[in-house]
C-alpha cells in the first residue's frame with residue numbers, strides 16, 4: 052500500500068499542503084504501507100531550488116518522513132515521452148495545430164450558445180505531426196468513481212475535453228505526468244486537494260486508455276480563513292516554517308491541522324499513535340474547514356505542558372540560538388524549562404523567559420524601575436541583599452524564607468519585597484515564581500543584580 056504527497060516547488064510548504072501531506076502520510080502509516088514524496092517540477096519557469104528546500108525543510112520539521120523520494124519529475128521526461136508516443140501509436144492521442152485565436156473564438160461561441168466551453172475535436176482526423184498533443188477522450192459513455200471524501204462522482208464523456216498532454220515544445224503537461232507517475236510508483240491511494248477533482252475523470256480516461264489499474268482517490272476540501280475566504284497570507288502565516296518561527300511545536304501543528312476537516316468524536320488532543328490508529332479517509336469532512344488561531348495556541352500550550360522534556364528542549368533550541376543564548380553558562384536548561392513550561396503559550400515566550408537566566412542586562416526597564424526602585428524601597432532591597440548574601444544554602448525555599456524575614460523586619464507585605472526583587476532579577480519584571488527564579492539565577496548573579504538596583508536608586 053502506497054500513498055504520496057506531490058507538491059509543486061513554486062513557494063513554501065503551505066499549511067493546506069501540509070494537511071494534505073499529513074492525511075496521505077497517515078493513510079500510509081495506518082496501512083503499514085509506504086509514503087512517497089514527489090516533486091512536481093515540470094513547470095521550469097515557476098519551480099525553484101529554494102522552494103524545493105523549503106518543502107523538504109517543512110516535511111522534516113513536521114516529522115512527515117517518506118520512504119521513497121524525493122522523486123523529481125524533471126528526471127522522468129524520457130518516460131513521459133515513451134507514454135505519449137505509445138498513446139499516439141495506439142491512436143489515443145493526436146496533434147492539434149489550432150491557433151490561440153481559433154480556440155479563443157471557439158470558447159466565446161460556445162459560451163454565447165450556452166454550451167460548455169470545450170475543444171471541438173477539429174484536428175482529430177487531420178493526421179498532423181506538429182503542434183500540441185491531445186488525448187482523444189471517448190465521446191460515449193460515462194466516467195464514474197467513488198471518492199473517499201466526496202462520495203460517488205459521475206460525469207458523461209461528452210462533457211470532457213480532449214485534454215492537452217504535451218505542449219508544442221514537446222513538454223508533458225500536469226495531467227499526463229501525474230497519471231504516469233502514480234502508475235509507475237504503484238500509488239494505491241491519491242490524496243490531494245479538491246482543486247484537482249475536475250481533472251480526475253480525464254485522468255481516469257487516460258488510465259483506461261493505457262490499460263492501467265486505477266488508484267483510489269481522496270479529494271480534500273480546502274482550508275478557509277476565519278472570515279470564510281480561502282486561507283491566505285492576510286489571515287496570518289500560511290507557511291509551515293513560519294509556525295516554527297512563531298514558537299509552535301510541530302506536533303501541536305499536526306494535531307491542529309488534522310482536526311481541520313477530520314474528527315473523532317469530541318476528542319481534541321491526539322498523539323501521533325492515536326492519529327495513525329484512528330485516522331480514516333472516509334471521516335474527512337466534505338465541507339471546507341476554517342482556521343482558528345486561538346485553538347492552535349491552546350493546543351500548543353497543552354503540548355508545551357505535556358510533551359517529553361527532552362523533546363521540548365530540542366525544539367526550544369532553535370529559538371535559544373536565534374537569541375544567542377548560551378545555556379552552558381548558567382542553570383541547567385532542564386530546570387529553567389520546567390519552571391517556564393506551565394506559563395508559556397509558545398516557544399517564543401519560553402525563549403524570552405530563558406534570557407534572564409543566561410544573560411546579564413545593562414539596564415532595567417526604565418518605566419518600571421522609576422516605580423519600583425525608590426528611596427522607599429531602598430531599605431527593603433538593601434535588607435534583602437544583606438540577608439541573601441549571608442545565605443549558605445541557596446535554593447527556592449531558603450530564598451523564600453529570607454524574603455519573609457525582610458517582610459517581618461521591615462513590616463511590609465510580600466509584594467513590597469517581591470515586586471522590586473522581581474524587577475531586579477529580570478530587568479523587565481517578567482518572571483515567574485520569584486524564589487524559584489532566584490534559585491536558578493544563582494547566588495552571585497542575584498546579589499549582583501540587587502546591587503545594581505541599589506546603585507540605580509543611589510544614582511538618583
Ligand SMILES: [Zn+2]
Nearest residue numbers: 147148149174
Ligand atoms: Zn486543433
